[in-house]
Amino acid sequence: MRIACWSGPRNLSTAMMYAFGARTDCAVMDEPFYAPFLRDTGRPDPMREEIVAGHEADPERVAALCSGPIPGGRPHLYLKLMALHMLPAYPLGWATGCVHVHLLRHPARVVASYGAKRDGITADDIGFRQQAEIFDRVGGLVIDSAEIRRDPPAMLAALCAAIGLPFDPSMLVWPRGGHASDGVWAAHWYGAIHDSTGFAGPEGPLPQLDGDAARLADGAMPVYEQLYDRRIRPQ
Numbered sequence: 001m002r003i004a005c006w007s008g009p010r011n012l013s014t015a016m017m018y019a020f021g022a023r024t025d026c027a028v029m030d031e032p033f034y035a036p037f038l039r040d041t042g043r044p045d046p047m048r049e050e051i052v053a054g055h056e057a058d059p060e061r062v063a064a065l066c067s068g069p070i071p072g073g074r075p076h077l078y079l080k081l082m083a084l085h086m087l088p089a090y091p092l093g094w095a096t097g098c099v100h101v102h103l104l105r106h107p108a109r110v111v112a113s114y115g116a117k118r119d120g121i122t123a124d125d126i127g128f129r130q131q132a133e134i135f136d137r138v139g140g141l142v143i144d145s146a147e148i149r150r151d152p153p154a155m156l157a158a159l160c161a162a163i164g165l166p167f168d169p170s171m172l173v174w175p176r177g178g179h180a181s182d183g184v185w186a187a188h189w190y191g192a193i194h195d196s197t198g199f200a201g202p203e204g205p206l207p208q209l210d211g212d213a214a215r216l217a218d219g220a221m222p223v224y225e226q227l228y229d230r231r232i233r234p235q
Contacts, residue, residue: 001076002066003163004095006083006134007103008127010113012145013080014193015200016103019156019171020078021179027071028078030183032062037085046188054184059090067094076165083134084127092137099163100140102131104227107220109146112207117189121216128220135227142231152199154234162232173198 003020007013014030021028035055038048045051056062070077079098086092110126123129135142141162148155152172160167178186178194186194209217 001163001165002070002079002098003076003101003165004079004081004098004138004140005101005103006081006131006140008083008105008110008131009125010110010117011103011105012148012199013082013103014190015196016148017078017080017181018174018179018193019152019199020076021181022170022172022174023076023168024170025074025168026076026078027074028080028179028181029066029071030080030179030181031082031085031185032056032066032079033059033085033090034082034183034185036062036090037082037087040087045185047185050184059087063091063094082127083131084124086130086134095138098138100135100138101159101163102135102140102142102227103145104142104224104231105145106206107217107224108206108209109203110220111209111213111217115213123216123219126216126220128223132223132227142227144228144231146203147231147233149199150202151234158232158234161235 005013005016017028017030020026035052035057036059037043038045039052039057056065066079107126107128111121114126115121118125141159143155143159156171157167174197176195176197178190182190
């Protein structure tokens with residue numbers, strides 16, 4: 001089974017990759033289209049040169065990796081994918097036959113978290129529009145990050161049941177210090193999760209935003225709400 005998990009940034013996506021990576025039957029790939037996206041857009045992300053040099057940057061070759069042999073000969077592959085990295089010209093045929101999962105987080109939390117890492121973020125940076133476009137193309141299941149953090153065993157069990165994979169309690173714990181499949185960008189972005197050994201607890205109240213940040217979050221709400229209404233729930 002190949003599980004393509006689509007999200008935007010700061011969406012619990014790395015923790016979910018670690019959860020699946022903790023399974024002995026599952027290999028993981030960390031944002032395989034990030035290097036092509038940076039090469040083709042020129043976006044000045046942190047560690048841009050290291051990312052493009054250290055990872056495959058040809059989208060056709062990345063697509064072949066996504067559909068090629070699963071590393072380690074394992075039966076399952078989990079692909080952590082940023083919807084915004086999937087530029088319109090990039091091949092999507094590799095996704096045929098994947099089980100698609102769309103990971104959500106409330107726009108106010110995304111804007112507050114991502115805005116703390118980057119200045120001047122835009123709607124294109126937080127990826128809600130692109131996620132809706134991917135959903136329209138490939139369909140799939142929807143799961144909300146706040147509900148995962150509120151009850152990881154129940155939500156991961158529900159997700160596994162929905163995709164036809166037995167739940168494995170090992171998904172709830174991972175080694176401190178990161179995963180061997182981390183992209184080179186982990187040095188900039190993954191500090192907090194490298195200090196963790198499992199999912200963080202429930203989130204507090206929504207952050208209070210104003211000005212451009214509030215307008216950015218409000219603009220993403222219609223997409224969030226449409227996908228949120230489709231989310232899976234604990235059994």
